[in-house]
Amino acid sequence: MSSSVLRQKVALFALMFLPGFAWSSWITRTPLIRDTLHASTEVFGLILFGFSCGSMVGILWSGKLINKYGIRRVALAGFMLLAVGFLLLAVALLLANQQMAFCALALFGMGLGMIDIVLNIEGAAFEQHINQVIMTTLHGFFSLGTLVGALIGMGMTALDISINLHFGIIIILTALTLALQFTHMPWASALV
Numbered sequence: 144m145s146s147s148v149l150r151q152k153v154a155l156f157a158l159m160f161l162p163g164f165a166w167s168s169w170i171t172r173t174p175l176i177r178d179t180l181h182a183s184t185e186v187f188g189l190i191l192f193g194f195s196c197g198s199m200v201g202i203l204w205s206g207k208l209i210n211k212y213g214i215r216r217v218a219l220a221g222f223m224l225l226a227v228g229f230l231l232l233a234v235a236l237l238l239a240n241q242q243m244a245f246c247a248l249a250l251f252g253m254g255l256g257m258i259d260i261v262l263n264i265e266g267a268a269f270e271q272h273i274n275q276v277i278m279t280t281l282h283g284f285f286s287l288g289t290l291v292g293a294l295i296g297m298g299m300t301a302l303d304i305s306i307n308l309h310f311g312i313i314i315i316l317t318a319l320t321l322a323l324q325f326t327h328m329p330w331a332s333a334l335v
Contacts, residue, residue: 163288171296197249201256224254
């Protein structure tokens with residue numbers, strides 16, 4: 144395997160790791176999020192519904208957006224929505240604003256849905272390009288991201304680390320990984 148193909152694989156796997164990592168990072172803090180927002184169980188269920196709404200919009204719009212703007216722009220937009228949603232959630236917690244939290248999770252979910260579609264398209268195209276099965280490993284990296292994010296979230300909770308510090312660290316790690324890996328993506332769908 145050439146170093147170029149290896150670098151492209153690492154980029155693809157790292158970018159699939161990120162959404163799982165970010166997702167489980169806030170999921171582990173849901174009891175504290177609910178308490179900070181002073182939300183009843185019913186209201187918090189509605190706030191979490193924002194994530195579901197955003198995810199479905201991201202998944203359903205991705206195809207049209209890719210056809211109109213190209214897969215790279217949609218991928219970048221998905222990661223930006225993920226980061227903005229995370230940042231907005233941190234602000235919503237500072238302000239104890241339930242409506243803002245709903246919007247934050249909707250943006251986060253939309254970004255996650257777009258990223259899921261883009262990386263699956265890219266993974267399948269790259270798999271064909273290198274003539275090697277990678278999709279199971281690719282999906283495994285999402286799961287690995289959820290595991291690592293959950294462990295970090297549990298650790299932050301056990302150490303009573305501020306939720307905003309926790310989210311700030313996740314945003315910085317996501318931005319760094321994206322900055323280091325995005326340019327190494329194979330973008331093989333353009334070659335198929």
